[in-house]
Amino acid sequence: MKINVTVEEIPDDSTMSTTYSFDDLTRARTCIQWLCNAHNAGKGLGVSDGFSVFRGGWGQSNIRSTSSVIETFLKYGKFDVYDSLIVRSESLGDSLLYWYGGPLRIQRDIDKARAIIALSSLYETLERKDFLNAIVTYGKDIEQNIVSRKNSFEVSALLVHSLLELYKLTGDKQHKKQGKFLLETILIGCRKNCLLPSLTRNSNGAVNTQVLTGFLLSLFKVSSILEKAERDDITQLIVDSSERLLKLYESRKRAPYLLPRPFPRLLNNEWRSISDVSDCIACAQLAIIWAELFVLQDDYRFLNASLKIIDQLKKSQFLRLKLKCLYGGMPEVYQTGISCYRLNLSTIATNYFLEALMSTIYALNGIRSSK
Amino acid sequence: MIFGIICSSKIDLYASMLIAKLCSIGYKPSYVLCQNTKKDWRLLIDYLNEFGFANTIRAIFNRYNVYSEKSTMGHVLKVLTEYASQYDLKYWRLPVQKVCQRYSIPYKRVESLNSESTIGFIKAKQTQILLNTGRMLIKVETINAVQKGILNAHSAMLPHYRGYNAFEWNLFLGDPIGVTLHYVNEGIDDGDILVFRKIPFTKAATIDRLIAKIYPVNVDLMAEYLPRILCGDLPVQNNDKNLGKQYYAMHPKIKVLLQRNLLNSHK
Numbered sequence: 001m002k003i004n005v006t007v008e009e010i011p012d013d014s015t016m017s018t019t020y021s022f023d024d025l026t027r028a029r030t031c032i033q034w035l036c037n038a039h040n041a042g043k044g045l046g047v048s049d050g051f052s053v054f055r056g057g058w059g060q061s062n063i064r065s066t067s068s069v070i071e072t073f074l075k076y077g078k079f080d081v082y083d084s085l086i087v088r089s090e091s092l093g094d095s096l097l098y099w100y101g102g103p104l105r106i107q108r109d110i111d112k113a114r115a116i117i118a119l120s121s122l123y124e125t126l127e128r129k130d131f132l133n134a135i136v137t138y139g140k141d142i143e144q145n146i147v148s149r150k151n152s153f154e155v156s157a158l159l160v161h162s163l164l165e166l167y168k169l170t171g172d173k174q175h176k177k178q179g180k181f182l183l184e185t186i187l188i189g190c191r192k193n194c195l196l197p198s199l200t201r202n203s204n205g206a207v208n209t210q211v212l213t214g215f216l217l218s219l220f221k222v223s224s225i226l227e228k229a230e231r232d233d234i235t236q237l238i239v240d241s242s243e244r245l246l247k248l249y250e251s252r253k254r255a256p257y258l259l260p261r262p263f264p265r266l267l268n269n270e271w272r273s274i275s276d277v278s279d280c281i282a283c284a285q286l287a288i289i290w291a292e293l294f295v296l297q298d299d300y301r302f303l304n305a306s307l308k309i310i311d312q313l314k315k316s317q318f319l320r321l322k323l324k325c326l327y328g329g330m331p332e333v334y335q336t337g338i339s340c341y342r343l344n345l346s347t348i349a350t351n352y353f354l355e356a357l358m359s360t361i362y363a364l365n366g367i368r369s370s371k
Numbered sequence: 372m373i374f375g376i377i378c379s380s381k382i383d384l385y386a387s388m389l390i391a392k393l394c395s396i397g398y399k400p401s402y403v404l405c406q407n408t409k410k411d412w413r414l415l416i417d418y419l420n421e422f423g424f425a426n427t428i429r430a431i432f433n434r435y436n437v438y439s440e441k442s443t444m445g446h447v448l449k450v451l452t453e454y455a456s457q458y459d460l461k462y463w464r465l466p467v468q469k470v471c472q473r474y475s476i477p478y479k480r481v482e483s484l485n486s487e488s489t490i491g492f493i494k495a496k497q498t499q500i501l502l503n504t505g506r507m508l509i510k511v512e513t514i515n516a517v518q519k520g521i522l523n524a525h526s527a528m529l530p531h532y533r534g535y536n537a538f539e540w541n542l543f544l545g546d547p548i549g550v551t552l553h554y555v556n557e558g559i560d561d562g563d564i565l566v567f568r569k570i571p572f573t574k575a576a577t578i579d580r581l582i583a584k585i586y587p588v589n590v591d592l593m594a595e596y597l598p599r600i601l602c603g604d605l606p607v608q609n610n611d612k613n614l615g616k617q618y619y620a621m622h623p624k625i626k627v628l629l630q631r632n633l634l635n636s637h638k
Contacts, residue, residue, distance in 0.1 A: 250619040
């Protein structure tokens with residue numbers, strides 16, 4: 001596996017991350033290799049959702065893991081001299097089309113939205129008509145239900161993203177209109193109730209940080225599609241929420257020169273941690289948001305926090321034994337002092353970790369070339 | 372004229388130098404309070420847990436090896452030695468308690484500066500001013516116990532750079548470097564500002580060398596402004612939070628970029 005990106009790796013010369021003997025690009029390559037193994041384990045039916053020693057092997061494939069890996073393979077396949085990742089992403093697109101039995105077999109709106117986003121990326125690269133037809137059919141399904149179904153905010157944000165992708169491909173203004181209507185509903189709700197009370201809560205009344213970061217990441221992608229004049233409100237919401245999360249994370253410090261304590265899995269209404277466990281998917285999503293915000297706002301605090309949270313994640317990546325099913329994978333949760341979580345690896349976590357790593361590499365390269 | 376000094380470590384060159392300087396100009400502190408920081412052995416366990424044995428030893432060696440060019444302490448000692456010889460200051464290399472003994476200043480070690488007993492002590496002494504040389508967070512009850520307020524020298528330009536590693540952030544983002552003397556309030560580096568003094572940016576190719584230059588400026592500012600505040604209130608400038616940002620510990624990768632920028636700026 002070769003990522004053909006020219007990156008001058010910055011050596012770690014200080015105490016904060018000297019224990020990590022693998023450079024970022026090596027880690028990225030191991031992530032891609034692990035994702036390829038997860039694809040192989042899916043046996044032509046998508047990408048396995050992960051590997052667990054406790055479960056006794058690879059898990060079944062699902063739409064979330066398959067669609068997110070399609071985007072990753074496409075993104076990094078463009079840098080890959082062998083084009084193998086593009087071929088893999090196309091076969092995953094086929095499995096989305098055929099194995100799930102066409103549009104009717106995907107029941108949930110959220111899965112349809114994920115399929116639209118993944119297939120849109122594939123269509124942009126490969127220009128296959130059957131991908132476009134499927135996207136349009138999924139889009140119609142979503143639009144039919146958009147008023148009648150009351151989706152949570154994080155699902156709605158993903159639906160908006162999918163509708164705007166559809167608009168980008170087809171140029172049909174109806175999709176944009178529907179998307180913007182839904183987006184306005186989200187923004188009004190956030191202004192009225194504040195952000196955290198508007199998100200799905202667990203039985204304890206706490207918000208899972210993965211829900212929050214997933215919501216913000218979807219909004220980020222939505223804002224990148226919208227025109228500049230249309231995205232001010234969303235950008236403000238993302239910046240405000242990210243600053244609060246940054247403050248929460250950086251305030252979780254231990255001794256000087258050490259990394260802050262891991263980012264919590266659960267938050268209460270006052271944006272305070274109520275969990276000792278850390279969610280690797282949420283951390284990786286947060287790292288991506290912060291790295292992107294740094295590029296957008298030129299605020300180095302975001303890049304700084306992104307690098308720190310990635311250092312935290314690096315501790316969880318499995319690189320001890322070169323076992324095909326484990327090497328390079330990222331667990332779903334992290335807890336200080338407990339190591340068995342490392343044997344329960346997640347495709348989504350590995351995928352987001354890879355994206356976070358690459359986001360910070362590009363951000364650092366951007367600084368070097370500009371200064 | 373009752374004023375005290377608060378520090379957060381028993382070995383604090385800044386505090387020792389400040390005591391020596393103030394005594395040399397005839398302003399002997401009424402007392403020195405030293406807050407017990409985290410136990411050294413607990414800090415060591417944290418380090419070992421985070422970085423492993425070899426890296427911990429290397430980090431300690433790099434930090435405290437005064438003969439090494441890589442060591443921050445080495446640069447600080449060099450700068451302070453020059454400063455002390457300029458003003459003929461004595462005992463500044465000793466631990467704070469020993470310096471206090473030499474100058475016959477009452478020294479008190481406290482569990483916390485924000486505890487009731489410490490606040491009671493500060494009130495009982497009718498303290499006019501406290502000079503802060505440590506990095507602890509001070510609560511509003513302690514601040515209110517001091518008549519004129521607590522002074523702190525912040526190693527960056529306020530109100531633009533608040534928080535941790537502010538000097539490095541100040542340097543990295545290209546603003547003039549220096550020290551801001553300000554009053555302490557319940558927030559982080561957001562009390563009223565007395566003065567900002569620039570540090571000249573000359574022939575210092577490393578971050579450590581520049582950081583070392585902060586120490587004499589800190590001492591000078593405290594020694595210069597203390598008598599003026601004791602005589603009467605000085606005008607202050609509002610520390611507008613909205614004009615700046617709070618920064619946090621700088622990641623090593625950004626520090627490396629900063630170091631490279633510094634090296635390139637001298638080419």
